[in-house]
Amino acid sequence: MTDSFFSPLWYRLADLQPALKPQVEVTLHDYGGEAWHVLRDPVTGKLYRFTAQAWQIVGRMRGQQPLARIWEAALAELGPQAPSQEETVQLLSQLYQADLLSVDATPDAAELLDRMQRQRRQKRQRFYKNPLAIPLPLFDPDRFLDRLAPLVQGRRAGLFWALVWLAVVIPALGLLPLHWEALTRTGPREWLALDNLVLMACVYPVVKALHELAHGLAAKRHGGAVHETGIMFLVFYPVPYVDASSSAFFPQRRARALVGGAGILAELWLAAGAFLIWLAAEPGLLRDMMFNVMLIGGISTVLVNGNPLLKFDGYYVLCDLLGMPNLGPRANKAWGRLAKALLGLEDPRNAPRTRAEAWVFYLYAPAAFVYRIFIMLTIAVMVSTQYFIAGVLIAVWSMVQALVVPLFKTLGHLWSDPRLAERRGRAWASMLAGLAGAALLLLSVPLPLRETAQGVVWLPERAHLRVETGGVLVDLPIAPGTWVAAGAVLAVLDAPAETTRLQMARARQLEADIHARATQVNDRAEWRQAMAALPRHDADVAHAAQRVARLELRAAVAGRFYMDLPDMAIGRYFPEGAVIAHVLPDRAQRVRTSLPEPKAEFLDTRLRRVTLRLPGDAGLALQATDLRRVPMASQRLPAAALGRAAGGRIATDPGDPEGMRALDPLVTLDLSVPGLEQARFGQRVEVKFDLGLEPVGFRLWRRARVAFLSLFTRGAA
Structure with missing residues (x-):
């Protein structure tokens, strides 16, 4: 309910006889055990959801009764739960702005023109907010999909495709752990090599075309329509897409989730099949192509398209499975409501309906925010390795959209919201206190600073x-x-x-x-x-x-x-x-380890102590009594056991058959360690360097500076 039960505009609208337009479609959705009425405009494809209380108003709009009588009937049926006059006016305005309503009044040409201009502005704003995804519609694929629809319709067809999917994915999952080491010998540097990028550019559109075909066929299986397909320039690269938004109108939750997840299932199936072919193929073009299919269908699905923290397929599947439409915006509003509550303002409009829904909202919003920034910066870094200026611009634009714009919106709200008129001083004080507290935590509270590495028990x-x-x-x-x-x-x-x-x-x-x-x-x-x-x-x-x-x-x-x-x-x-x-002495006395050069920056000035732990005896901590540092950094490992190919943590050059060449410069350290009697020579040990205390803010700044300086060096080169 709103703050005011009656509306000062009611006398101007009470005699109107509104009616939903004939083309508007209506269905029922179940969201968390509650029935919601969903309206769909087939012209624009947009959906509008209404609670059972709001439907008592909307459902009576047939052009035969004035608005006042409609509201009175809803009031008589619902009692205190009925929408207020103010809420009814807002509801009428929203339906009219969405062009779902016809009224017994002469249309205002100026208002219609303003509506068209507003829609154009919204399209431009969507482009400015996400310049990395620019759609270009091409044609209507509905007839083409109608010809293929018999392949997926019916229970037998569904069972057949499920068995086909399982027959490929299950063997691939069983074999994956056995060949994981061979798959992970390469890293982003090899993936972004020019020859592999050319091959990936040839494979990517094919994988994505099959992905979108799966969306379209899944929509057809449940009677949906697909009237738009085209190319989306994703990070300036053309990628096919289809508009299967009609599936959001399906009454069955499982059907909506299946359409949203069809592309994910298709890519996982392609990645699994490519993995099986990769195992059987000899080194060459076919094997390289299958590896790229695995990259696209596996990594992009897990990190981007199938991840519910980003607004792609995985997000909509999660919304359907949880019965929480618009999960992202509602989670953000829930946090806004929490902030208002701290200022003494109540906002019942955005209150979670259940405790479980509240937990989902309060966990999802921060997780999605952090992950979105991580992905945007990752894309910017990857682009900048090849196109330095473009990568920097993407990074700046991403941070502006993720941090600066929301900050200015919050400041504008604090400045202009009339409900904060009497509490504006408290609101500003609370915000500044929160920022000061965060700065204090980041810059003044010292926390233990540790660096960890692996070492090997070293023979003299x-x-x-x-x-x-x-x-x-x-x-x-x-x-x-x-x-x-x-x-x-x-x-x-x-x-x-x-x-x-x-x-x-x-x-x-x-x-x-x-x-x-x-x-x-x-x-x-x-x-x-x-x-x-x-x-x-x-x-x-x-x-x-x-x-x-x-x-x-x-x-x-x-x-x-x-x-x-x-x-x-x-x-x-x-x-x-x-x-x-070898002649093995009766006891080991030394351990040799390596640290990346930036991490070894403070060893000479801030090192307090070095402790070691042996595998299988985590409770025993050994103290190093002496540390000697090799003067020059090198990319050669002290022992192959420290490299990733042999089970260690340090990434090595896949072109080095010995597995001894690291990808980045390393600082080698020799540690004298009493108490190594039970250790085997060549055995890996865990090494922890205690560097004292340091606030988190300085630590994050130092690591960001090292990361971006190395990036700028590569870009300048």
């Missing part, structure tokens, strides 16, 4: 049994698995070339010595030259002898001798520098 360099002279492994004097002392011979290699080189060096040394002795008496000048050459020959022999001696590999430290597949190693050639075995 002396524990590696490294080949110093290349050769063929011919003997393992000590069996692998044996405890050995420092200096023990663990492996013997054979290098005939090195042995021959030593023999030749000794022969040249002997020859030089004989020559020096022979010239000592007869030719003093020749003797001096021969004596000067002797040290060089001695050095050659010493060097060759050293290389031959290094064919025997000795343990540099005491520990347990460990070697992979020793039987297969016998007779195999190992080049210089190759590691063929």
Whole structure:
């Protein structure tokens, strides 16, 4: 009910005999157990919903009774629940503005012209609010869909398509975890490579055309009409679309949800089928095409089209399933009502009908707001990697629409709402206090600052049994698995070339010595030259002898001798520098880890302590006693176990077969950790860096600055 039961305009409207236009269609919808009457204008396709109380007024508008008698009849039937005169006037005005009503009065040409201009302004405003989605209608597909309608109509057809969908999606879901690692080896950088973008541009319209065809056929299955199809320029790229809004008029909730979700189901089916083909296909064009179909049908469905937090298909499906039409605007109004309540104003028009509905409203609005900003900024960043200026403009425009415009609307409401005349000072004070409180929380309240990473239990360099002279492994004097002392011979290699080189060096040394002795008496000048050459020959022999001696590999430290597949190693050639075995000390002492370069910014100035936890023993926290930092950042991982391909967290270059090259520069750290007796060498550990306290606002600003500076650097390049 409104604040005023009677209306000062009633005397001007009471004698009108309004009537709904003949073309207006009416049906019943069930929203949360309540019956609502839904009116549809077949000319514009727009829907208008009315409660049972409002329908007591609208349903009697047949052009045979004056408005006063209609209102009195509703008042007699509904009693205190009847609409007031003020609400009846508003209802009449809304019907007239929607062009659903005819009255026994001469039409006002100026008013009709104003209505047309208002509709044009609304179209322009829709474009300005969402310049990333520009529709271009092309033709009426209704007759074409009528020819295909028999394929989807009837219970048997529905069962057939359900089985077809399940026969593809269920096997794909079963196989997906087994091949997840292979699917995730690439990332956005590879997806946005020029050659893949060209391939995606060819695949995308086909996938979206099938998506829209599914919408149209689902509408036809339940008797709907589809009178518009065209191209929508989504982020300046042409995408097909159909107008299946007639499904919103269907009385069955499941039918409305099916039409809204048909495109989602179609894309998931295409993504599942593409995944199965991708598994069977050899590397090449077909496999790359199927991967792009998976990207489009999988990622876009989960993040955008099928996500109910954005106003796409998933949103309308959620509205139908919950029985809450206009969920987004109503959730925003519920928060507005809550804000007014804090100012002492009651607004019964936007009150949730049930406690469950209130919870949905209060949870949905902030979640949708945050997610919408996240998606808009993500699109802007992705566009700016290829078109820098366009990406920056999209980011600015998105933030203006998401933050600046709502802020100015709120300020305008506080300034002009007559109901706040006596409370305007309190309203401004409450808003400023809220902003000050938020700023205080963001900028003044210190919270723990932590950075986490993965590390590996690190072998000391002396524990590696490294080949110093290349050769063929011919003997393992000590069996692998044996405890050995420092200096023990663990492996013997054979290098005939090195042995021959030593023999030749000794022969040249002997020859030089004989020559020096022979010239000592007869030719003093020749003797001096021969004596000067002797040290060089001695050095050659010493060097060759050293290389031959290094064919025997000795343990540099005491520990347990460990070697992979020793039987297969016998007779195999190992080049210089190759590691063929390890001598594991009795206890581990060091952990090596890597941090992205921006995250390592404060290690030198703000680091308080470093703690480590071993897998399977989360309750035991080990403290690092010493930290050494490699001076220069590098993209090479300390160990492949830290890379995503081996189950780690760091994204690696998919073109690197070893999985050792990271996509971004890393800072490598060596940690001395007492208490690692139970850890295995090469085992992953969790590392936490305690950097003290810092307010959230400074933290967010620093991370945003790093992200955008890196973006600008790529754009400038």
